[in-house]
Amino acid sequence: MGTKTDKQGREIVEIRYEMAIPGTFATGPIMGHMLNKLKDKELWGNRCGKCQNVLFPPKIVCPKCFEEPTEWVKLDDWGYIATFDVVHFPTINPLTGIMREVPYTTLIVALPNGGGFFHFCLENDPEKLAPGKKVIPVWKDKREGRPSDLEGWVLEEGQ
Amino acid sequence: MTKRMRNVAISGIGQTRHRGHREDVNMVELVSEAVEAVLEDSKMDLKDIDCIVHGNMELFEGVHQPDMWHVLGDGAYGKAGFRITTGGTTGATIVCSADHLVASGMYDSVLAIGWEKQEEGMTTTGITNMADPLWEREIQTGAITGTHGVMMMNKFGEPANQAAAEFRVLMADNARKNYKAHLRIEITRKDVLASRVLAWPLRLLHMCPESNGACAILFVSEKLAKKLPQKPVWMHDHVTVHRQETFDLVNMGDLDTHGEAARVLYARNGILDPMKQVGVFEMYDPQSWWALDWLGKFLMLENGEQIEMILNGDFAIDGKFPVNPSGGVVSSNPIGATAIIRVAEAALQIRGNAGEHQVPKDVNLAMSTGFGGTFWTVLHLLGAEKPDK
Numbered sequence A: 001m002g003t004k005t006d007k008q009g010r011e012i013v014e015i016r017y018e019m020a021i022p023g024t025f026a027t028g029p030i031m032g033h034m035l036n037k038l039k040d041k042e043l044w045g046n047r048c049g050k051c052q053n054v055l056f057p058p059k060i061v062c063p064k065c066f067e068e069p070t071e072w073v074k075l076d077d078w079g080y081i082a083t084f085d086v087v088h089f090p091t092i093n094p095l096t097g098i099m100r101e102v103p104y105t106t107l108i109v110a111l112p113n114g115g116g117f118f119h120f121c122l123e124n125d126p127e128k129l130a131p132g133k134k135v136i137p138v139w140k141d142k143r144e145g146r147p148s149d150l151e152g153w154v155l156e157e158g159q
Numbered sequence B: 001m002t003k004r005m006r007n008v009a010i011s012g013i014g015q016t017r018h019r020g021h022r023e024d025v026n027m028v029e030l031v032s033e034a035v036e037a038v039l040e041d042s043k044m045d046l047k048d049i050d051c052i053v054h055g056n057m058e059l060f061e062g063v064h065q066p067d068m069w070h071v072l073g074d075g076a077y078g079k080a081g082f083r084i085t086t087g088g089t090t091g092a093t094i095v096c097s098a099d100h101l102v103a104s105g106m107y108d109s110v111l112a113i114g115w116e117k118q119e120e121g122m123t124t125t126g127i128t129n130m131a132d133p134l135w136e137r138e139i140q141t142g143a144i145t146g147t148h149g150v151m152m153m154n155k156f157g158e159p160a161n162q163a164a165a166e167f168r169v170l171m172a173d174n175a176r177k178n179y180k181a182h183l184r185i186e187i188t189r190k191d192v193l194a195s196r197v198l199a200w201p202l203r204l205l206h207m208c209p210e211s212n213g214a215c216a217i218l219f220v221s222e223k224l225a226k227k228l229p230q231k232p233v234w235m236h237d238h239v240t241v242h243r244q245e246t247f248d249l250v251n252m253g254d255l256d257t258h259g260e261a262a263r264v265l266y267a268r269n270g271i272l273d274p275m276k277q278v279g280v281f282e283m284y285d286p287q288s289w290w291a292l293d294w295l296g297k298f299l300m301l302e303n304g305e306q307i308e309m310i311l312n313g314d315f316a317i318d319g320k321f322p323v324n325p326s327g328g329v330v331s332s333n334p335i336g337a338t339a340i341i342r343v344a345e346a347a348l349q350i351r352g353n354a355g356e357h358q359v360p361k362d363v364n365l366a367m368s369t370g371f372g373g374t375f376w377t378v379l380h381l382l383g384a385e386k387p388d389k
């Protein structure tokens, strides 16, 4: 129990506590296949047999055709910046409960053969970033089959 | 207009004064302030209300099923009750639900309540927990994003930067006329552009505050509306569009849920020129860069005409097409209440008793919107006359 006063000097009585909610999420076979492959530093998406679009992260149905994807595709390990966000306002990482260090950058990576996804960009200078620039992944040494197996994406040399 | 079993009217409106700090009351007491205000406004006796629809973003305060706890503050004891929680659009969806419950003939009076006590809990943690836990949750950083600003800057350059800042100044000017607004600040364009960067080109003053507040609206049948003292505001139509899982992330223009909602609403209601036919627009504007982009989408301005209009003052209270006379979401954002406040403010403008921020003309039609995390749009159309007239 902590107490403080309002502007008029009246006591405000509050109860303080922190909430921790441990969670475990089943991936299912499709996301599970892709996440498992991250351990081998490989990006796998699935392809819709109708529109030929590659979905990454993979999905159970193509959001455009509503058809079940027909095959797994190993993706090139590079992409283009679709858009980016250099964030200067710290927020809590909901998976760790720890305040993020700023600045940090998120981006949408567009894959050369279709599709796009959110991830981190390791370059925080907006002057150096632009839609269309080529980025490559940086992998963590220790990988456990989750999105953070990728440290993030960096500009390819010469970009 | 859309098919209706019977007409539905707004016959009562109640709001708290939205504030950054409300440690003097608990959640139940905060909600009861709005409920007492709507009963006073409508002169309706709580015992005559059939049903309560209640909503907020429960991850923000971390209280599961708060409607159970709030029973003694919201008047739901012994009545039918529904709980709605659709993210940022919660308040707007509550209105859709209350409208349907009365229009269907199920109930003659439904009290819709949206509320949030943002100081109790972590808003951004709540928001990021909405992202799918298998990929995006590790990356998602909440509503503080400059991507729309980046796109507007790429397309329109410095005039867009000036217009986003000017629109924020207009919202502050309006909020100072609305004593219920949270931020009633006096700022200039220069102040906005000098405020610190949150996510370039989004700056602190472009962004909404975290507010505590509640809003309640009484929806009634036509028969009951005639017995109540307030001028009834008639529900005409509403459209909901969302498509988080099906949009193409690479081509962000594809997620035009606002434009889609507007096209459907205008077509169904014979609106050919929204700025001529609609008298006032209460738009959910969580940040001024979004406002700048979204004005174009809702008003079908394909070439960024809203930039010039903002700089001309066309969206001012006494301008050509008043937008957010209340001061908008950048001035007050008790999230679960925010979208229902838009409806309440639109209705007040039609009633003509909004107070100091009343637009200086008769409002026949008004629009309001809600927006939420999963690229979710709700667009409402309200009128001074019955929709079937």
Ligand SMILES: [Zn+2]
Binding pocket: A048, A049, A050, A051, A052, A053, A062, A063, A064, A065, A066, A067
């Ligand atoms: Zn397809």
